[in-house]
Amino acid sequence: MPSTAHHRILIVGGGTAGITTAARLRRKGQDDIAIVEPSDTHYYQPLWTLVGGGVEPVGKTARPMAKVMPKGVTWIKDAVATIDPEQNQVTLASGDGVEYDYLVVAPGLQLDWDKVAGLPDAVGRNGVSSNYRYDLAPKTWDFLKDLRGGRAIFTMPDGPIKCGGAPQKIMYLAADWWQDQGVLADIDVTFVLPGDGLFGVPKFAKVLEKVVDRYGIEVMFQHEMVAIDGAAKEVTVEDRSGAAPVRKTMGYDFLHAVPPQSAPDWLKDTKLSDGTPLGYVDVDPGTLQHTRYANVFALGDASNAPTAKTGAAVRKEAPVVIDNLLAAMEGRSGDKRYNGYSSCPITTARGKLLLAEFDYDNQPDPSMPFDTAKERYDMWLLKRYGLPFMYWNLMLKGLA
Numbered sequence: 001m002p003s004t005a006h007h008r009i010l011i012v013g014g015g016t017a018g019i020t021t022a023a024r025l026r027r028k029g030q031d032d033i034a035i036v037e038p039s040d041t042h043y044y045q046p047l048w049t050l051v052g053g054g055v056e057p058v059g060k061t062a063r064p065m066a067k068v069m070p071k072g073v074t075w076i077k078d079a080v081a082t083i084d085p086e087q088n089q090v091t092l093a094s095g096d097g098v099e100y101d102y103l104v105v106a107p108g109l110q111l112d113w114d115k116v117a118g119l120p121d122a123v124g125r126n127g128v129s130s131n132y133r134y135d136l137a138p139k140t141w142d143f144l145k146d147l148r149g150g151r152a153i154f155t156m157p158d159g160p161i162k163c164g165g166a167p168q169k170i171m172y173l174a175a176d177w178w179q180d181q182g183v184l185a186d187i188d189v190t191f192v193l194p195g196d197g198l199f200g201v202p203k204f205a206k207v208l209e210k211v212v213d214r215y216g217i218e219v220m221f222q223h224e225m226v227a228i229d230g231a232a233k234e235v236t237v238e239d240r241s242g243a244a245p246v247r248k249t250m251g252y253d254f255l256h257a258v259p260p261q262s263a264p265d266w267l268k269d270t271k272l273s274d275g276t277p278l279g280y281v282d283v284d285p286g287t288l289q290h291t292r293y294a295n296v297f298a299l300g301d302a303s304n305a306p307t308a309k310t311g312a313a314v315r316k317e318a319p320v321v322i323d324n325l326l327a328a329m330e331g332r333s334g335d336k337r338y339n340g341y342s343s344c345p346i347t348t349a350r351g352k353l354l355l356a357e358f359d360y361d362n363q364p365d366p367s368m369p370f371d372t373a374k375e376r377y378d379m380w381l382l383k384r385y386g387l388p389f390m391y392w393n394l395m396l397k398g399l400a
């Protein structure tokens with residue numbers, strides 16, 4: 001017989017956003033919090049870029065979920081199947097139910113591999129990889145490290161994705177490696193991206209234009225990968241720069257693929273979704289409270305706040321959610337607002353990093369007391385050592 005539990009605060013997802021929120025709520029004295037999370041392992045995804053670049057081992061990016069679950073929080077080891085916000089109830093994959101007074105939705109996003117014909121079969125073999133998965137990030141390095149000539153293609157999909165800089169971070173790490181090996185001149189490096197600029201913030205885009213020139217990378221703006229034939233090592237891209245889209249097929253020797261992304265399908269089907277094809281949770285971009293259900297909040301990759309989806313954004317979203325949630329519990333309307341802060345540490349070489357920090361208006365929003373709009377070694381050290389330390393020891397403990 002399915003059972004039904006009840007918790008004052010229920011959190012969906014024990015990733016970056018879920019654990020950070022739970023830890024902060026515990027520090028505020030909340031004593032009836034549960035997290036629904038099916039995975040045994042918690043991942044620090046930002047380091048997957050350095051795994052693909054051959055700089056860090058993949059094992060460093062994973063820890064047992066039990067170790068990051070805040071003390072005093074109930075871990076419901078199951079997956080949410082659906083949410084009924086009219087009844088304040090969640091149904092789990094096991095069939096059990098959980099009722100809540102307040103709900104925080106943070107199950108991350110879904111990688112839509114199957115939206116590119118042939119991609120699910122192609123990744124992981126014949127020179128095709130992706131840093132967007134724990135099991136594949138080490139393969140990126142396996143495939144690129146021995147390349148000595150031919151064509152290397154890096155793709156970015158249309159629509160919002162987590163860490164919008166990641167498709168090009170790995171391209172610069174690879175180009176730097178090939179340059180060191182003395183083979184860059186024999187490799188045609190191509191970046192296929194749907195937009196018409198390298199980055200949304202002009203100040204940082206200018207720096208990246210120079211980086212692209214330095215490595216001799218060909219950039220195909222307003223193009224997107226639409227199909228791939230792994231066995232033939234051919235990719236079809238669509239050129240959307242003209243009046244009608246035009247498709248062309250190119251051969252490759254190495255390809256780094258980033259799949260299209262959207263809300264998890266089960267979430268798209270709930271009343272919490274914004275009803276668009278991407279289907280993310282419909283929140284007020286400032287308060288992060290649901291636009292129709294006042295006892296529901298969402299943060300991280302699963303919300304439709306028009307921010308750049310990163311862990312850095314989560315760090316600034318979590319205190320806003322906590323304040324406004326606690327206000328709601330006291331019958332007040334919260335006055336904390338998220339300004340869209342996000343940060344993208346772009347690795348431009350092994351040992352060089354451009355730290356892009358910006359807000360909803362794509363205006364620079366720096367947290368460092370010096371100019372980060374240039375490639376720096378100290379910011380590389382921050383990404384490689386400082387931020388992972390801060391993540392595991394401070395952020396997941398509700399201290400940063």
Ligand SMILES: Cc1cc2nc3c(=O)[nH]c(=O)nc-3n(C[C@H](O)[C@H](O)[C@H](O)COP(=O)(O)OP(=O)(O)OC[C@H]3O[C@@H](n4cnc5c(N)ncnc54)[C@H](O)[C@@H]3O)c2cc1C
Pocket residue numbers: 012013014015016017018036037038039042044045046047048049078079080081106107108109131132133162163166264299300301302309310311312313314343344345
């Ligand atoms: C290659 C790469 C590079 C990146 N680089 C950076 C970077 O440099 N800087 C940065 O700040 N960010 C970076 N990010 C982005 C960052 O990792 C994410 O934005 C962040 O993890 C989002 O947190 P989240 O909690 O919303 O989602 P996640 O951390 O993905 O967590 C979602 C959790 O929900 C769980 N879940 C899934 N389905 C269900 C369900 N049905 N029921 C319950 N739980 C469920 C999952 O198991 C998971 O634990 C990068 C990401 C990638 C892939």
